[in-house]
Amino acid sequence: MAIRVLEPAGEWRAGDVADESQWTLHLSPDDVAELEAALAHAKSRTGDLLDVTAADFPLPELGARLAEVEADLIDGRGFALIRGLPVERYSDDDASLIYWGIGMHLGKPWPQNRHGHLLGDVTDQGKSGADPTSRGNEIGGVAFPYHSDGSDLVGLMCLRKAKSGGISTVANALAIHNELVRARPDLAEILYTPQPYDYRGEEPKGGEPFYFMPVFTEHGGRLFVRYIRPYIESSQRHAAAPRLSPKAREAFDLVDAMCADRDFNVYMDLEPGDMQFVNNYHVLHARTAYEDWPERNRKRHLKRLWLETARLTDRPEKFRNFSGHWAQKRTKSELKLDA
Template identity: 85%
Template sequence: MTPRILETAADWRASDVAHADDWTLTLSEKDVAELDAALAHAKAKGGDLLDVTREDFPLPSLRARLRELEEDLIDGRGFCLIRGLPVERYSDDDASLIYWGIGMHLGKPWPQNRHGHLLGDVTDQGKSGADPTSRGNEIGGVAFPYHSDGSDLVGLMCLRKAKSGGVSTVANAVAIHNELVRTHPDLAALLYEPQPYDYRGEEPAGGQPFYFVPVFTEHSGRLFVRYIRPYIESSQRHAEAPRLSPQAREAFDLVDAMCADPAFNVFMDLQLGDMQFVNNYHVLHARTAYEDWPERNRKRHLKRLWLETARLEDRPERFRNFSSHWAAKRTRSELRMDG
């Protein structure tokens, strides 16, 4: 195939998004009061957090602004921040319910792993990156490379910050794609070819331990990106997986270098209560290394949502929620850090 320039409306450089106010929804006291009322309404219904729907968490004023955020996530810059939730007022459970309720106004929950977690925890769970079955949300301390997750949108809410470091950063995959098409069309074309990804022990029962998906996919005029280089590299532990070519690694190196280029990325130090949402198909995300607190109840802790947005009416097969074998379960992470 011959790659072409795509989705120029979502093709930004760091200078285009230099003003944080442009991509930050700052909650007012009135907004927080509306969230408190929605929290009380949802709790009055009783039952499991996972059963709370958009209708169970009414946001008569905020919902229009959240709809605008959803539009911008899919057709615009592809990332946003919601700031101003006084998270210290709430228990972890209540803060999680508020976060879940806001998420339900942006999309439907998507399972994040083989356990079917619809609400996950990102915190040090004692796993090492050298463990081929570990997943990113379980690993503490180390920096994460730029990558995408397995859903339309990924959201993170900060419950507790690290002692130092752990800064979140995003890079524009649309701009990187388009720049590669202009300057290295041969490598861009290679990234449209299927690449092997390690299931990391979470493959379907009886299935092979890796799967294939291109880094770049064009579908109905849209760009869909899936890039998790550590998972591509760890596919090589399986003898039956195809070997990565030197040209493929050259292409990956170039994507990594462009993600690290300040022209293509934005850093944001998430404060307590901040909620970040990212379009996984247009924006890659990463974090810097961090030093954590020794006390368990002070450790860096984020809650995570994967969401399916109604703004996308058509997706390639690999990018559809129902195609995941993880969807057979519907649970939440039961990890407790506040006790």
């Protein structure tokens, strides 16, 4: 298959999205009242957040605007911010349930790890990036490179922000893909070939400790991206994994440089209560390094959702929800930092 420019309507540069109002849904007092009514309704139906569906969290007015957000995530700029939830009013559990309820209006939950976490915690869990089994949501302080997660959509809700730093940033992978096709088709072609990824200790029982995915995949005229360079690089610790070629590393270096180019990205400082949603196939995300608060109950803490959107009716097999061994469990992360 010849590589080609894909979905040009979804390309943007920083200047095209400089107006934050284009991609920010500001919750009004009426919206917040609707969310609080939905929270009370959901709690009356079940004591388990994981059992709450969109029907259990009714949003008769706000739901229509969330459908517009979902459409823009898939067929538009690929990222959105929801702002204005007065998170200080709620316990972490209630804030998480509100976030979950909003998420259920955007898609179905997707397991994030071998534990089957459908709602995860992004906070310093004492893990080091040098630990080959650590995962990004467990590591504190250090900057994260641009990457995608293993789902259609990824959402983050800020419960508490860092003392300084920890700025979220997104880069337009679709624009980067198309620029490579136009200017460096030789490197784009390499990124369409399967690359080894480290399972980082979360492989199927008895299976290989690495798997293969291309960075770029075309399917049904759409672009699907999977790019986590640290996991590609750490695959090299396994003797059976194929060695990365100099040309592949040149391609990764160029993608990384383009992600870091301010013309391709947007920075946003998430405030408590803010919810960011990203299309993993068109937008890569990262964060800057941060200094945390020393008190446990003030530490930077975000909740994470991986979601399957109904707006994508066809996906490559490796991009399908509940298709792997992580789906054998259905749980949520139980970290408690607000006490």
